[in-house]
Each structure stands twice: as C-alpha cells, then as structure tokens.
Amino acid sequence: IIDFIKNIEEYNKRRLPMSRGILITGPPGTGKTLCCETIMNVVDCTAIYVTSDSIEQTGQIKEIYDLARKLSPTLVVIEDIDTLGGLDRRDKGNHPLLGEFLNCLSGVGGNDGVITIATTNYPENLDVALADRPGRFDLRIEFGLPNAELRRFILEKYLEEVENKNIKLEKIVKGTEGMSGAYLREVIMVAYMISIEKGEIINQKIMEDALKTVKELKNNVANSYGVRKVLEDIYS
Numbered sequence: 001i002i003d004f005i006k007n008i009e010e011y012n013k014r015r016l017p018m019s020r021g022i023l024i025t026g027p028p029g030t031g032k033t034l035c036c037e038t039i040m041n042v043v044d045c046t047a048i049y050v051t052s053d054s055i056e057q058t059g060q061i062k063e064i065y066d067l068a069r070k071l072s073p074t075l076v077v078i079e080d081i082d083t084l085g086g087l088d089r090r091d092k093g094n095h096p097l098l099g100e101f102l103n104c105l106s107g108v109g110g111n112d113g114v115i116t117i118a119t120t121n122y123p124e125n126l127d128v129a130l131a132d133r134p135g136r137f138d139l140r141i142e143f144g145l146p147n148a149e150l151r152r153f154i155l156e157k158y159l160e161e162v163e164n165k166n167i168k169l170e171k172i173v174k175g176t177e178g179m180s181g182a183y184l185r186e187v188i189m190v191a192y193m194i195s196i197e198k199g200e201i202i203n204q205k206i207m208e209d210a211l212k213t214v215k216e217l218k219n220n221v222a223n224s225y226g227v228r229k230v231l232e233d234i235y236s
Contacts, residue, residue: 001115005043005073008113019111021136023081025123026143029182032119035143036077039117046071051079058096065104065114072113081118082125102129105136151176151184158188162195164202175211179218187214 004011004020011018024032040047048068055061061084068074078084084097105116116137123131123140130136146154152173159167176184191210195202 021116023137023140024119029180030143046074048076052083061100068114076116078118082120154184
C-alpha cells in the first residue's frame with residue numbers, strides 16, 4: 001500500500017490502474033484495526049476513516065469517494081464493511097448501500113488515486129461482487145489467530161510494560177491457544193490488576209490466576225453465542 005502510493009505516478013505513466021482495494025479479514029481482536037491505524041500514520045497522503053456511524057443514508061458513500069478523488073492520492077479506510085452495505089444479496093436480499101459501494105469502487109467514472117482498505121470479521125457475508133472482484137478489492141489479507149510463537153511474542157511485549165518476576169511463559173503460551181491478541185492483552189491486564197490488589201509483583205501464580213479468569217470469560221462468551229468449546233484446565 002505504502003509503495004503503491006509512493007509510485008502512483010509511475011502507474012499513471014503506463015496507463016495502469018491508479019486505484020487499489022485491500023480487504024482485511026479475520027476474527028475480532030487480531031489486529032485489523034491496528035494495522036489500518038498504522039498505515040494511516042505512515043502514508044503521506046489524505047486519509048478518510050469510515051465507520052457505520054459515518055453513513056446514515058444513501059449518497060454519503062458517493063460523497064466520500066468524490067472527496068477522496070479530489071484530494072487524491074487518498075487512503076479510504078472502511079471499518080467493518082459488512083455493516084455498511086456489503087452484505088451478500090443471495091442470502092440477505094439487496095442492501096441500499098451495496099450498489100453505491102460497487103459503483104464507487106469500480107464504476108463508470110473511475111477511481112484514480114484512491115486506495116481503499118476495508119476490514120471485516122465476516123468475509124463469508126460479503127457480496128461476491130465485492131469480495132471476489134479485482135478492481136474493487138484486488139487483494140485479500142487474512143489476519144488469523146496467533147500461533148504459539150506469536151502468542152509468546154505478544155505476551156512478552158505486554159509484560160515489558162509491567163513489573164514481573166520469575167514467569168515461565170511456556171505454560172501460559174500453551175494455555176492461550178485460540179486466543180486473539182486482544183485476549184492476550186487482557187491476560188496481562190488482569191494479572192496487573194491482581195498484582196495491585198495483592199500488593200505484589202506479577203509472578204507465575206498471578207499469571208496463571210489471570211489466565212484462568214480470562215479463559216472463563218472466553219468460555220462464557222462462546223457459550224452465549226451457542227458455541228460450546230471446552231478448554232482444558234492447564235492446572236490439572
């Protein structure tokens with residue numbers, strides 16, 4: 001994305017498309033929004049951030065893209081596009097904003113100088129004209145749940161911010177399988193809260209207590225959605 005914006009005039013000279021669309025998918029808490037925020041802070045161009053709160057009626061998406069073209073090169077970031085009219089017509093009927101999205105991303109008027117990044121937790125609910133159409137979304141990036149190596153890295157990064165001692169992460173890393181980065185942060189947050197209550201530095205016992213608390217929370221959330229996932233007790 002960054003290199004495309006830097007070299008956008010080279011694409012123009014060769015009569016290649018000067019617009020791109022990137023769809024970032026994955027479960028909640030895996031870093032999709034963080035990635036978008038990072039890119040917005042790095043690129044040297046106009047940035048427009050769009051959420052469901054930004055769009056209240058038809059015509060507003062068109063206004064956003066008209067502005068984006070006038071201020072190009074422009075990065076348009078659309079948070080949770082499935083809540084903004086990208087729903088699959090085969091299952092849910094037509095959405096008044098879907099046609100507007102399709103035309104703005106790849107319509108008669110062109111979209112030169114506009115790069116769109118959209119995020120979604122539910123790519124399977126997106127209309128195929130959005131999800132599988134180069135010229136609208138040319139690239140799809142999956143942000144999956146972190147593996148053991150990445151979970152260790154994330155936990156170590158958050159532990160750097162708090163005082164701790166004698167923590168063996170192997171057991172914690174194993175016990176956090178299936179957790180997103182957001183849940184890993186919550187483990188450290190809960191551990192820190194416990195340490196303050198006890199007046200102690202975060203240690204192995206506090207980390208294990210925090211993990212147990214967060215796992216119970218995760219199980220309760222899963223059960224409330226009708227998804228029962230039994231997590232093994234790492235203390236047995």
